[in-house]
């Protein structure tokens with residue numbers, strides 16, 4: 576098992592990554608008091624696969640733990656689900672020394688994390704991510720929150736977990752589409768780290784087959800990158816914004832296609848291609864690097880184009896996105912494989928050209 580420390584002073588925490596480690600979780604919960612009642616939150620799919628076993632393990636270790644299952648899907652990542660969680664937390668008698676355990680993908684992590692952040696002004700929680708996306712990205716960094724009808728993640732809080740516990744064997748049961756969804760975020764990290772990029776190019780057939788050695792290596796590398804970025808910039812006032820690579824374009828694509836046609840990862844993949852083309856048009860990267868980006872994304876079965884939307888519609892939606900501050904678009908662009916920068920001076924005409932391809 577590998578341990579990575581996310582250094583945030585008093586709010587810092589360990590990230591554990593390993594194989595077949597779920598049953599060992601109680602050994603890492605020393606800070607969770609046996610005298611209080613705790614709550615396992617999961618979604619229907621994940622609970623059916625891993626919930627009873629984890630519950631049994633925790634109870635055998637002497638924890639008083641109850642369960643609440645929430646419906647899966649982005650359409651349930653909302654205040655209604657959070658209100659339901661508060662209701663259950665009160666009914667079950669959770670108090671300020673109770674702990675929430677979030678077992679699931681990014682949706683469970685974000686929703687349960689937000690309930691923990693706000694219940695009785697904040698109680699501790701543990702992230703047990705079960706999707707690739709959640710293991711490399713959403714479980715780390717303390718961003719919690721839910722969607723409003725007006726947009727994604729518009730209500731939330733920064734609330735760091737007590738620990739993150741990633742068992743890569745849980746990814747074996749992940750549907751192929753969800754696995755590729757997470758690979759898009761992994762490729763994003765590769766554009767921020769040349770060593771990871773090389774691994775993604777070299778080990779591509781093994782990674783696609785979910786080879787455990789390769790998976791463990793990439794999840795460790797991504798977690799290290801995220802931990803380093805978050806510890807330098809917890810509240811996204813500087814370099815944490817680099818993690819939005821591909822997302823400004825991607826969010827616009829997701830929104831315009833009603834969150835139905837593309838997964839988040841697919842939209843981000845297309846967004847990374849648009850970012851690469853923008854960088855090429857600005858003469859920031861070479862033709863060869865731009866082609867490598869498109870090739871790797873394709874090799875991981877992710878799309879590189881979005882034929883059903885006009886470039887004008889995508890650009891207009893980008894301006895409506897919450898990341899447009901004072902009318903200026905802030906876009907992360909690759910300047911080489913392994914190095915990205917934030918730019919807010921890209922002319923609209925050039926963005927339109929990059930989107931059109």
Ligand SMILES: NC(=O)c1ccc[n+]([C@@H]2O[C@H](COP(=O)([O-])OP(=O)(O)OC[C@H]3O[C@@H](n4cnc5c(N)ncnc54)[C@H](O)[C@@H]3O)[C@@H](O)[C@H]2O)c1
Nearest residue numbers: 620621647680681682683705706708709713718745748749
């Ligand atoms: N907080 C952050 O920093 C952050 C970062 C990136 C994304 N996010 C959020 O994450 C969410 C997406 O998360 P996601 O991609 O993990 O989706 P998800 O939580 O919806 O999980 C995807 C699907 O896979 C199922 N599933 C999960 N683990 C499984 C397993 N091991 N085996 C079988 N099925 C499994 C789930 O039930 C669900 O149907 C979005 O809401 C996004 O906004 C948050």
